[in-house]
Amino acid sequence: MIMDYLWLFATAGGAFILGAAVAYAILRQKPLPPAAKEAQKQKIDELYERSPENRTR
Numbered sequence: 001m002i003m004d005y006l007w008l009f010a011t012a013g014g015a016f017i018l019g020a021a022v023a024y025a026i027l028r029q030k031p032l033p034p035a036a037k038e039a040q041k042q043k044i045d046e047l048y049e050r051s052p053e054n055r056t057r
Contacts, residue, residue: 032040
């Protein structure tokens with residue numbers, strides 16, 4: 001009987017702790033500053049403008 005509650009606590013507690021850790025990580029993410037966003041956009045545009053034949057490896 002006690003072992004049943006122990007397993008329930010272990011599985012439910014583990015799921016709760018994992019969910020809390022994921023939520024905490026998501027909430028701690030900070031948005032990129034505008035300058036970094038623009039630099040990222042330029043690099044993406046540059047990457048997709050090149051054709052596969054002209055792309056350096």
